[in-house]
Amino acid sequence: MNVNFGDGDSNRQLFLKYLPSGFLLYVSILIILVLSYSCITMFVPVTTEDPDILVVEGLVTDQPGPNTIKLSTSMPLGGRNSATPLTGCIVTLSDDLGGFYSLSERQGGIYVTNPPFQGVVGRTYTLHIKTSSSRNYLSYQSFPVLLKPVPPIDTVYYEKVVLSRADDGWPSGEGCQIYLNTFDKENICKLYRWEYTETWEFGIPYNVPNNKCWVTNGSDNINIKSTSGLSEGTIIRQPVNFVTNASDRLKVRYSILVNQYSLTDDEFIYWDKLQNVIENVGSLYDIIPSSIPSNISCVDKPDENVLGYFSVSAVKSKRIFVKDQFRGMPDLYTNCEHVRVNYFTLIPDLGVSAWVIIDVPSPPPPYKILTYIKGCADCTVRGTTTRPDYWEEY
Numbered sequence: 001m002n003v004n005f006g007d008g009d010s011n012r013q014l015f016l017k018y019l020p021s022g023f024l025l026y027v028s029i030l031i032i033l034v035l036s037y038s039c040i041t042m043f044v045p046v047t048t049e050d051p052d053i054l055v056v057e058g059l060v061t062d063q064p065g066p067n068t069i070k071l072s073t074s075m076p077l078g079g080r081n082s083a084t085p086l087t088g089c090i091v092t093l094s095d096d097l098g099g100f101y102s103l104s105e106r107q108g109g110i111y112v113t114n115p116p117f118q119g120v121v122g123r124t125y126t127l128h129i130k131t132s133s134s135r136n137y138l139s140y141q142s143f144p145v146l147l148k149p150v151p152p153i154d155t156v157y158y159e160k161v162v163l164s165r166a167d168d169g170w171p172s173g174e175g176c177q178i179y180l181n182t183f184d185k186e187n188i189c190k191l192y193r194w195e196y197t198e199t200w201e202f203g204i205p206y207n208v209p210n211n212k213c214w215v216t217n218g219s220d221n222i223n224i225k226s227t228s229g230l231s232e233g234t235i236i237r238q239p240v241n242f243v244t245n246a247s248d249r250l251k252v253r254y255s256i257l258v259n260q261y262s263l264t265d266d267e268f269i270y271w272d273k274l275q276n277v278i279e280n281v282g283s284l285y286d287i288i289p290s291s292i293p294s295n296i297s298c299v300d301k302p303d304e305n306v307l308g309y310f311s312v313s314a315v316k317s318k319r320i321f322v323k324d325q326f327r328g329m330p331d332l333y334t335n336c337e338h339v340r341v342n343y344f345t346l347i348p349d350l351g352v353s354a355w356v357i358i359d360v361p362s363p364p365p366p367y368k369i370l371t372y373i374k375g376c377a378d379c380t381v382r383g384t385t386t387r388p389d390y391w392e393e394y
Contacts, residue, residue: 054140055083056296056308058127060093061261061315062119062147066112069103069127073135074307085109088132093117096124096144119312121149127296127310139299142310143266150192150262151184151233153318156240160326163245173328176243176250180258180318184233191263193271193313194223196241199388200254204379205333206357213383214391222275224268245328254322255391261313266295270309321392336376337369 058069069091072083085108093101093113103111119125127142161175180194196219204211223240227233240258243249263271273292298304336357343366355377358369375381 054306059311060119060125062121063315064118069111071109090130092128094126119147121147121314123147125312140296141299143295145312147312148262149188150260150314150316151182151189152316153260154181154183156180156258156318156320158322171245171328173245174326175245178240178256179237180240182235187233189262190228191268192225193261193263195219195259197257200249201252202248208377210378210380210385213379213385215383222271224271245326248332250326251329257319260316333376336371338372339370340367342367
Protein backbone atom coordinates (compact mmCIF):
# COMPACT_ATOMS: atom_id res chain seq x y z
CA MET A 1 0.00 0.00 0.00
CA ASN A 2 1.20 3.54 -0.79
CA VAL A 3 0.85 6.98 0.71
CA ASN A 4 0.77 10.42 -0.94
CA PHE A 5 1.69 13.44 1.19
CA GLY A 6 0.77 16.00 -1.50
CA ASP A 7 3.02 18.60 -3.14
CA GLY A 8 6.46 17.66 -1.81
CA ASP A 9 8.34 20.86 -2.89
CA SER A 10 5.87 23.31 -1.39
CA ASN A 11 5.68 21.32 1.85
CA ARG A 12 9.45 21.35 2.18
CA GLN A 13 9.60 25.14 1.60
CA LEU A 14 7.00 25.76 4.32
CA PHE A 15 8.89 23.45 6.67
CA LEU A 16 12.18 25.33 6.18
CA LYS A 17 10.47 28.71 6.47
CA TYR A 18 9.16 28.06 9.98
CA LEU A 19 12.19 26.30 11.44
CA PRO A 20 13.50 27.67 14.76
CA SER A 21 16.38 30.10 14.20
CA GLY A 22 19.02 27.89 15.79
CA PHE A 23 17.85 24.67 14.28
CA LEU A 24 19.88 24.86 11.03
CA LEU A 25 23.03 25.63 13.00
CA TYR A 26 22.33 22.61 15.20
CA VAL A 27 21.83 20.37 12.17
CA SER A 28 25.05 21.65 10.56
CA ILE A 29 27.09 20.84 13.67
CA LEU A 30 25.49 17.41 13.89
CA ILE A 31 26.42 16.64 10.26
CA ILE A 32 30.03 17.67 10.87
CA LEU A 33 30.24 15.40 13.92
CA VAL A 34 28.77 12.46 12.01
CA LEU A 35 31.19 12.94 9.12
CA SER A 36 34.12 13.21 11.53
CA TYR A 37 33.10 10.03 13.31
CA SER A 38 32.72 8.20 9.98
CA CYS A 39 36.39 8.85 9.25
CA ILE A 40 37.42 6.48 12.04
CA THR A 41 39.04 3.36 10.56
CA MET A 42 38.78 0.01 12.33
CA PHE A 43 42.15 -1.19 13.60
CA VAL A 44 42.96 -4.75 12.61
CA PRO A 45 46.21 -5.90 14.27
CA VAL A 46 48.74 -8.00 12.42
CA THR A 47 48.86 -11.52 13.84
CA THR A 48 50.59 -14.76 12.93
CA GLU A 49 47.21 -16.48 12.75
CA ASP A 50 46.63 -18.29 9.43
CA PRO A 51 43.77 -16.38 7.72
CA ASP A 52 42.46 -19.49 5.92
CA ILE A 53 42.18 -22.35 8.41
CA LEU A 54 40.05 -25.45 7.92
CA VAL A 55 37.22 -25.58 10.47
CA VAL A 56 35.60 -28.95 11.20
CA GLU A 57 32.40 -29.44 13.22
CA GLY A 58 31.34 -33.07 13.36
CA LEU A 59 29.47 -35.52 15.54
CA VAL A 60 28.89 -39.27 15.13
CA THR A 61 26.46 -40.97 17.52
CA ASP A 62 24.85 -44.34 18.07
CA GLN A 63 21.57 -43.03 16.62
CA PRO A 64 20.35 -43.76 13.06
CA GLY A 65 21.20 -40.23 12.06
CA PRO A 66 21.90 -38.71 9.73
CA ASN A 67 25.18 -37.71 11.38
CA THR A 68 26.62 -34.43 10.17
CA ILE A 69 30.09 -33.09 9.39
CA LYS A 70 30.30 -29.36 8.68
CA LEU A 71 33.37 -27.99 6.86
CA SER A 72 34.32 -24.35 6.44
CA THR A 73 37.34 -22.06 6.31
CA SER A 74 37.96 -19.34 8.86
CA MET A 75 38.21 -15.67 7.94
CA PRO A 76 41.15 -13.45 8.92
CA LEU A 77 40.84 -11.31 12.04
CA GLY A 78 38.52 -8.41 11.23
CA GLY A 79 36.65 -10.27 8.48
CA ARG A 80 32.93 -9.71 8.05
CA ASN A 81 31.99 -13.35 8.46
CA SER A 82 33.38 -16.00 10.78
CA ALA A 83 33.60 -18.78 8.22
CA THR A 84 33.02 -19.72 4.58
CA PRO A 85 31.48 -23.12 3.69
CA LEU A 86 33.95 -25.57 2.13
CA THR A 87 32.22 -27.36 -0.72
CA GLY A 88 33.11 -30.19 -3.09
CA CYS A 89 35.03 -32.30 -0.55
CA ILE A 90 35.14 -36.08 -0.32
CA VAL A 91 34.26 -37.02 3.24
CA THR A 92 34.37 -40.58 4.61
CA LEU A 93 34.35 -42.41 7.94
CA SER A 94 36.26 -45.56 8.77
CA ASP A 95 36.01 -47.87 11.78
CA ASP A 96 38.38 -50.24 13.55
CA LEU A 97 36.85 -53.26 11.75
CA GLY A 98 37.82 -52.03 8.29
CA GLY A 99 34.48 -50.48 7.36
CA PHE A 100 34.27 -47.34 5.22
CA TYR A 101 31.25 -45.06 4.97
CA SER A 102 30.79 -42.20 2.50
CA LEU A 103 29.03 -38.94 3.33
CA SER A 104 27.00 -36.88 0.87
CA GLU A 105 27.06 -33.09 0.61
CA ARG A 106 23.51 -32.02 1.43
CA GLN A 107 24.16 -28.30 1.06
CA GLY A 108 27.12 -25.96 1.02
CA GLY A 109 29.78 -27.40 3.34
CA ILE A 110 27.39 -29.76 5.18
CA TYR A 111 28.05 -33.49 4.72
CA VAL A 112 25.74 -36.20 6.09
CA THR A 113 25.99 -39.95 6.57
CA ASN A 114 23.85 -42.16 4.38
CA PRO A 115 21.57 -44.91 5.69
CA PRO A 116 22.05 -47.47 7.08
CA PHE A 117 25.11 -46.03 8.89
CA GLN A 118 24.77 -45.95 12.67
CA GLY A 119 27.60 -45.68 15.18
CA VAL A 120 28.17 -48.59 17.55
CA VAL A 121 29.24 -48.25 21.18
CA GLY A 122 32.73 -49.68 21.70
CA ARG A 123 33.81 -49.13 18.10
CA THR A 124 36.44 -46.59 17.04
CA TYR A 125 35.84 -44.12 14.19
CA THR A 126 38.16 -41.96 12.08
CA LEU A 127 37.18 -39.02 9.89
CA HIS A 128 38.80 -38.56 6.45
CA ILE A 129 38.55 -35.39 4.34
CA LYS A 130 39.82 -34.80 0.80
CA THR A 131 39.41 -31.18 -0.27
CA SER A 132 38.70 -29.90 -3.77
CA SER A 133 40.88 -27.74 -6.00
CA SER A 134 39.95 -24.65 -3.96
CA ARG A 135 42.16 -26.06 -1.21
CA ASN A 136 44.73 -27.83 -3.39
CA TYR A 137 43.26 -31.32 -2.92
CA LEU A 138 44.72 -31.60 0.58
CA SER A 139 43.93 -34.62 2.77
CA TYR A 140 42.94 -34.37 6.43
CA GLN A 141 42.39 -37.07 9.01
CA SER A 142 41.22 -37.24 12.60
CA PHE A 143 42.63 -39.36 15.38
CA PRO A 144 40.66 -42.58 15.96
CA VAL A 145 37.90 -41.82 18.49
CA LEU A 146 36.15 -44.39 20.66
CA LEU A 147 32.35 -44.26 20.76
CA LYS A 148 31.75 -44.33 24.51
CA PRO A 149 28.44 -45.13 26.22
CA VAL A 150 26.48 -42.57 28.21
CA PRO A 151 23.84 -43.20 30.90
CA PRO A 152 20.23 -42.10 30.30
CA ILE A 153 18.92 -38.77 31.56
CA ASP A 154 16.82 -39.44 34.63
CA THR A 155 14.72 -36.27 34.63
CA VAL A 156 14.48 -32.87 32.98
CA TYR A 157 12.44 -30.36 34.94
CA TYR A 158 11.92 -26.65 35.49
CA GLU A 159 11.56 -24.20 38.35
CA LYS A 160 10.15 -20.69 38.36
CA VAL A 161 12.63 -17.94 39.19
CA VAL A 162 11.46 -14.61 40.58
CA LEU A 163 13.09 -11.72 38.71
CA SER A 164 13.55 -8.13 39.75
CA ARG A 165 14.50 -5.27 37.48
CA ALA A 166 18.07 -5.56 38.69
CA ASP A 167 18.45 -9.11 37.32
CA ASP A 168 20.62 -8.40 34.26
CA GLY A 169 18.09 -5.90 32.99
CA TRP A 170 15.23 -8.39 32.58
CA PRO A 171 11.73 -7.15 33.42
CA SER A 172 10.35 -7.98 36.83
CA GLY A 173 8.24 -11.13 36.91
CA GLU A 174 9.22 -14.78 36.56
CA GLY A 175 11.66 -16.73 34.43
CA CYS A 176 12.09 -20.47 33.92
CA GLN A 177 15.23 -22.42 34.89
CA ILE A 178 15.62 -25.83 33.23
CA TYR A 179 17.58 -28.52 35.13
CA LEU A 180 18.41 -32.18 34.65
CA ASN A 181 19.36 -35.11 36.87
CA THR A 182 21.49 -38.06 35.79
CA PHE A 183 22.38 -41.19 37.78
CA ASP A 184 25.24 -43.29 36.44
CA LYS A 185 24.68 -46.48 38.46
CA GLU A 186 27.18 -48.48 36.41
CA ASN A 187 29.83 -45.73 36.55
CA ILE A 188 30.33 -45.82 32.79
CA CYS A 189 30.82 -42.08 32.23
CA LYS A 190 32.87 -39.40 33.97
CA LEU A 191 32.82 -36.56 31.45
CA TYR A 192 29.57 -35.10 30.07
CA ARG A 193 28.39 -32.57 27.54
CA TRP A 194 24.82 -31.34 27.00
CA GLU A 195 23.09 -29.44 24.24
CA TYR A 196 19.43 -28.68 23.66
CA THR A 197 16.86 -27.72 21.05
CA GLU A 198 14.07 -25.43 22.21
CA THR A 199 10.71 -24.93 20.50
CA TRP A 200 7.87 -22.63 21.45
CA GLU A 201 4.45 -21.75 20.14
CA PHE A 202 3.30 -18.16 19.78
CA GLY A 203 0.26 -16.43 18.37
CA ILE A 204 -0.66 -13.09 16.81
CA PRO A 205 -3.76 -11.60 18.50
CA TYR A 206 -5.44 -10.69 15.22
CA ASN A 207 -7.62 -12.63 12.80
CA VAL A 208 -4.97 -12.89 10.09
CA PRO A 209 -4.20 -15.98 7.95
CA ASN A 210 -0.89 -16.79 9.68
CA ASN A 211 -1.61 -16.14 13.36
CA LYS A 212 -0.12 -19.28 14.98
CA CYS A 213 3.50 -20.32 14.56
CA TRP A 214 6.34 -22.30 16.11
CA VAL A 215 10.00 -21.30 16.50
CA THR A 216 12.90 -23.72 16.99
CA ASN A 217 16.38 -22.74 18.16
CA GLY A 218 19.49 -24.73 19.00
CA SER A 219 21.62 -24.16 22.10
CA ASP A 220 24.35 -21.55 21.81
CA ASN A 221 26.34 -22.31 24.95
CA ILE A 222 28.90 -24.91 26.03
CA ASN A 223 27.70 -27.06 28.91
CA ILE A 224 30.15 -29.66 30.22
CA LYS A 225 30.81 -31.34 33.56
CA SER A 226 33.26 -33.79 35.07
CA THR A 227 32.31 -36.24 37.81
CA SER A 228 35.85 -37.60 38.14
CA GLY A 229 36.18 -36.21 41.67
CA LEU A 230 32.91 -37.74 42.85
CA SER A 231 32.58 -41.12 44.51
CA GLU A 232 29.55 -41.95 42.36
CA GLY A 233 28.27 -40.66 39.03
CA THR A 234 25.34 -38.60 40.27
CA ILE A 235 24.44 -35.23 38.75
CA ILE A 236 21.70 -33.24 40.45
CA ARG A 237 20.23 -29.90 39.33
CA GLN A 238 22.56 -29.46 36.38
CA PRO A 239 21.53 -26.16 34.72
CA VAL A 240 20.55 -26.62 31.08
CA ASN A 241 18.86 -23.39 30.01
CA PHE A 242 17.38 -20.27 31.55
CA VAL A 243 14.36 -18.76 29.80
CA THR A 244 13.76 -15.12 30.70
CA ASN A 245 10.49 -13.26 30.48
CA ALA A 246 12.01 -10.83 27.98
CA SER A 247 10.53 -12.83 25.08
CA ASP A 248 7.30 -14.73 24.39
CA ARG A 249 8.90 -18.18 24.76
CA LEU A 250 6.84 -19.02 27.85
CA LYS A 251 3.61 -17.27 26.90
CA VAL A 252 1.77 -20.19 25.21
CA ARG A 253 3.77 -23.41 25.32
CA TYR A 254 7.48 -24.17 25.45
CA SER A 255 9.38 -27.41 24.85
CA ILE A 256 13.01 -28.37 25.25
CA LEU A 257 14.82 -31.49 24.01
CA VAL A 258 18.05 -32.17 25.91
CA ASN A 259 20.83 -34.37 24.49
CA GLN A 260 23.44 -35.92 26.77
CA TYR A 261 26.86 -37.00 25.44
CA SER A 262 29.94 -38.66 26.89
CA LEU A 263 33.40 -37.16 26.34
CA THR A 264 36.93 -38.48 26.12
CA ASP A 265 39.62 -36.72 28.16
CA ASP A 266 40.95 -34.90 25.08
CA GLU A 267 37.53 -33.70 23.98
CA PHE A 268 36.73 -32.43 27.46
CA ILE A 269 39.92 -30.32 27.32
CA TYR A 270 38.87 -29.02 23.89
CA TRP A 271 35.42 -27.89 25.05
CA ASP A 272 36.82 -26.44 28.27
CA LYS A 273 39.36 -24.29 26.43
CA LEU A 274 36.81 -23.24 23.84
CA GLN A 275 34.50 -22.19 26.64
CA ASN A 276 37.27 -20.04 28.11
CA VAL A 277 37.77 -18.33 24.75
CA ILE A 278 34.08 -17.54 24.43
CA GLU A 279 33.83 -16.20 27.99
CA ASN A 280 36.93 -14.02 27.61
CA VAL A 281 36.54 -12.92 24.00
CA GLY A 282 37.65 -9.40 23.25
CA SER A 283 41.28 -9.44 24.34
CA LEU A 284 44.23 -10.19 22.09
CA TYR A 285 45.91 -11.80 25.09
CA ASP A 286 43.29 -14.52 25.57
CA ILE A 287 43.78 -18.02 24.21
CA ILE A 288 43.76 -17.69 20.41
CA PRO A 289 41.73 -20.28 18.45
CA SER A 290 44.74 -22.13 17.03
CA SER A 291 45.94 -22.90 20.55
CA ILE A 292 42.84 -25.03 21.21
CA PRO A 293 43.86 -28.64 20.54
CA SER A 294 42.05 -30.26 17.62
CA ASN A 295 42.00 -34.00 16.92
CA ILE A 296 42.26 -33.39 13.17
CA SER A 297 45.45 -32.79 11.19
CA CYS A 298 46.53 -32.29 7.59
CA VAL A 299 48.16 -35.43 6.19
CA ASP A 300 49.99 -33.51 3.46
CA LYS A 301 51.05 -30.55 5.64
CA PRO A 302 51.41 -31.75 9.25
CA ASP A 303 52.29 -28.25 10.52
CA GLU A 304 49.03 -26.72 9.29
CA ASN A 305 46.56 -25.60 11.95
CA VAL A 306 43.05 -27.08 11.96
CA LEU A 307 40.17 -25.77 14.06
CA GLY A 308 37.29 -27.78 15.46
CA TYR A 309 36.81 -31.32 16.72
CA PHE A 310 35.50 -34.64 15.43
CA SER A 311 33.22 -35.89 18.22
CA VAL A 312 32.02 -39.45 18.70
CA SER A 313 29.59 -40.42 21.45
CA ALA A 314 26.49 -42.29 22.42
CA VAL A 315 23.55 -39.95 23.05
CA LYS A 316 20.58 -40.05 25.39
CA SER A 317 17.72 -37.57 25.01
CA LYS A 318 14.71 -36.37 26.98
CA ARG A 319 12.03 -33.81 26.15
CA ILE A 320 9.70 -31.87 28.43
CA PHE A 321 6.89 -29.40 27.79
CA VAL A 322 6.28 -26.29 29.85
CA LYS A 323 2.77 -24.85 29.93
CA ASP A 324 2.45 -22.65 32.97
CA GLN A 325 1.62 -19.10 33.98
CA PHE A 326 4.68 -16.86 34.33
CA ARG A 327 4.31 -13.33 35.63
CA GLY A 328 5.62 -10.45 33.55
CA MET A 329 5.16 -11.96 30.10
CA PRO A 330 5.57 -9.27 27.43
CA ASP A 331 2.92 -8.17 24.95
CA LEU A 332 4.84 -7.87 21.68
CA TYR A 333 1.86 -6.50 19.75
CA THR A 334 0.89 -3.35 21.70
CA ASN A 335 2.21 -1.06 18.95
CA CYS A 336 0.76 -2.86 15.94
CA GLU A 337 -2.33 -0.75 15.18
CA HIS A 338 -1.18 2.27 13.17
CA VAL A 339 -3.88 3.52 10.80
CA ARG A 340 -7.66 3.24 10.77
CA VAL A 341 -9.23 3.75 7.34
CA ASN A 342 -12.82 3.83 6.14
CA TYR A 343 -13.80 1.48 3.35
CA PHE A 344 -14.87 4.48 1.25
CA THR A 345 -11.85 6.71 1.80
CA LEU A 346 -8.44 6.72 0.21
CA ILE A 347 -5.83 4.63 1.99
CA PRO A 348 -3.25 6.94 3.59
CA ASP A 349 0.53 6.67 3.23
CA LEU A 350 0.51 5.59 -0.40
CA GLY A 351 3.88 4.04 -1.28
CA VAL A 352 4.50 2.57 2.19
CA SER A 353 3.94 -1.14 2.80
CA ALA A 354 1.05 -1.87 5.15
CA TRP A 355 -0.94 -4.91 6.21
CA VAL A 356 -4.54 -5.30 7.31
CA ILE A 357 -4.83 -6.74 10.84
CA ILE A 358 -8.45 -5.79 11.63
CA ASP A 359 -11.20 -5.88 9.03
CA VAL A 360 -14.68 -4.79 10.12
CA PRO A 361 -17.01 -4.88 7.09
CA SER A 362 -20.14 -4.27 9.17
CA PRO A 363 -22.01 -2.73 10.91
CA PRO A 364 -21.51 0.59 9.17
CA PRO A 365 -19.38 2.48 8.85
CA PRO A 366 -17.06 -0.36 7.76
CA TYR A 367 -13.34 0.13 8.40
CA LYS A 368 -9.88 -1.52 8.38
CA ILE A 369 -6.96 -1.12 10.76
CA LEU A 370 -3.54 -1.29 9.13
CA THR A 371 -0.07 -1.98 10.48
CA TYR A 372 3.31 -1.04 9.06
CA ILE A 373 5.00 -3.98 10.83
CA LYS A 374 4.75 -7.21 8.85
CA GLY A 375 5.33 -9.33 11.96
CA CYS A 376 2.05 -7.99 13.37
CA ALA A 377 0.13 -9.58 10.48
CA ASP A 378 2.21 -12.65 9.60
CA CYS A 379 3.79 -14.96 12.21
CA THR A 380 6.06 -16.56 9.57
CA VAL A 381 8.31 -13.51 9.91
CA ARG A 382 9.62 -15.23 13.06
CA GLY A 383 8.53 -18.87 12.78
CA THR A 384 6.72 -21.52 10.77
CA THR A 385 3.08 -22.52 10.60
CA THR A 386 4.10 -26.19 10.38
CA ARG A 387 3.18 -27.83 13.68
CA PRO A 388 6.00 -30.11 14.98
CA ASP A 389 5.15 -33.82 14.93
CA TYR A 390 6.02 -34.15 18.62
CA TRP A 391 3.84 -31.23 19.71
CA GLU A 392 1.32 -32.49 22.23
CA GLU A 393 -2.30 -31.51 22.15
CA TYR A 394 -3.60 -29.69 25.20
